[in-house]
Amino acid sequence: MKSLVTDGKGGLDVVEVTRPAYNEYQALVKMESCGLCRGTDTKLIQGKFKGFDSYPAILGHEGVGRVVEVGNAVKSFKIGDLVLLPFVEGMTEEKYHSGWGAFSEYAVVGDAQALIADDKGPGNSLFSEAYYAQQIVPDDIPVVDAAMIVTFREVLAACRRFGFQAGESIVIFGAGPVGLTFAKFAKLLGMAPVVVSVNRDEKLQEALDAGADYAFNSRKTDIVSEVRKLFPNGVDYAVDAIGANEVLAQSMKLVRNDGKICCYGVSSELKMELDWSKAAYNWSLHFLQWPSKLEESQCHDQIISWIRSGELVPADYISDVLDFSDIGGLGDYLEKGRINKKMIIRFG
Incomplete structure (x- = not known):
């Protein structure tokens, strides 16, 4: 072969x-x-x-x-x-x-x-x-579409592991397939508001279509300033769906007291210096970069259900x-x- x-x-x-x-x-x-x-x-x-x-x-x-x-x-x-x-x-x-x-x-x-x-x-x-x-x-899902189920299950398992809850606010960095999936699932899980940071104008509408309530081009605006205008006290979650260490630094300025920074993207630079002088007093940093196959399997039926209902x-x-x-x-x-x-x- x-x-x-x-x-x-x-x-x-x-x-x-x-x-x-x-x-x-x-x-x-x-x-x-x-x-x-x-x-x-x-x-x-x-x-x-x-x-x-x-x-x-x-x-x-x-x-x-x-x-x-x-x-x-x-x-x-x-x-x-x-x-x-x-x-x-x-x-x-x-x-x-x-x-x-x-x-x-x-x-x-x-x-x-x-x-x-x-x-x-x-x-x-x-x-x-x-x-x-x-x-x-299931046979009613085309084979090309079916390959996306792998990403969908991984991201939903991550949402559950991070502890996302309905009514909580979230900022997602990245609008590739993973970032857009996080935005979609945040919305399907009842989170609000959902904010997505992108790096190209053409990604703004993609983020909104995926479920974002707000989308900003980080190359044209100060994402920290824009998010703080919307959430003076900070957000519940900030998610790195890119794998960029600067996202972690930015996220410290965004999460509220007892908020969580969720690192899902895998950076090619495996060390950095963290400055939490602008962060809240209480916050957590959660790395999740090796999906649990058992937890993915537990997401399978929900993903299939969302696909069949047309929600995904x-x-x-x-x-x-x-x-x-x-x-x-x-x-x-x-x-x-x-x-x-x-x-x-x-x-x-």
Whole structure:
């Protein structure tokens, strides 16, 4: 099969790799689509993802695929099921490491429930926490749209972990697919007012369409001043959906007493100096940069419900669709900054 590999030095290459083997509790999946994560994937390509130094690595972790073969002990999947989060586990015969590996023609999912039923759950060498979130997508959701469910579940799980509540105020920094999803979910969860900080004028309307009550271009206005006009006592939450250390510094001037700064974006600079002289006396800083697959799985039904009701439209978050046969040109997209929202890779 073909896979997209990075050397961690900015290089990308499409290589031939042995199709992954699977055990009795796993299923082989033919990939249908996979989202490009401009946070994780870009940092893996640049060799700047914290804690990862195993190269060359196969990229892709927001995948959707169709089950084509199942192990003898599998009970939760059948041939033809569309499933989320297939991965290429471990190292291939060709010595390519797993950067989760979903930019491949085939990958594998595991049956968490069958393993747990056979007393081979968490702690057993056969079990992976990822299996919780390798769940079935209803057939009425198109495969390109389905790739967005990965981002949606991660963000909703983060909203719950951060403790968002109806009626609370929030400022979100960033209007990429993650920032826009935070804005949408804040609104769906009853938070108000919702403020989004963007860096381009064309993003203002996107933020408002996603659910923001107010949107400001931080390159043309003083975001701290504008937010303080709206909230003299500060906001309940400030969310970094970009991965920029300066956002944390700005957020300290925005949150109210006992407010929370929520760091979801992953910065390429892993240290900074914090000046809290302008912050409230009591505030908290919450980093959440490694999603819990169990918590994601618990968000699955809510996301599907919102999609089916029309409250959440995956296509609104997708700007580009690239055929896997053309994935060798992905580096050109990244270098030129041509991706406005989410890019989905579509397999033939």
